[in-house]
Amino acid sequence: MTPTNFSQTAAFIWSLADLLRGDFRESQYGRIILPFTLLRRLECVLAPTKAAVLKQYEKTATMNLPEEGKEKLLLRAAKLSFFNTSAMDLSKLGQTDS
Numbered sequence: 001m002t003p004t005n006f007s008q009t010a011a012f013i014w015s016l017a018d019l020l021r022g023d024f025r026e027s028q029y030g031r032i033i034l035p036f037t038l039l040r041r042l043e044c045v046l047a048p049t050k051a052a053v054l055k056q057y058e059k060t061a062t063m064n065l066p067e068e069g070k071e072k073l074l075l076r077a078a079k080l081s082f083f084n085t086s087a088m089d090l091s092k093l094g095q096t097d098s
Contacts, residue, residue, distance in 0.1 A: 013037055036090070043089050045080070050089075052077045057085040 046053075056077035060070040074083045
């Protein structure tokens, strides 16, 4: 990411934080808004392979493999150096199963 893109991205994030000024005090930004921004970014990075990871997770749950083996299979499905096996995401936050 170039410095210009980084600056533009940071400015955009803070402009979004300013929209929430009525709900949160400025001192709360670092504790509330920035962590959720990071979580959403990670969710976006994982989105293209989320279904494949969840499918592989279901398969590995029934296999008698050591944890390292399961992790390697999940990393391969994620095509990244990290993965998430939770079916939940921020778009489902606050929803109930009804």
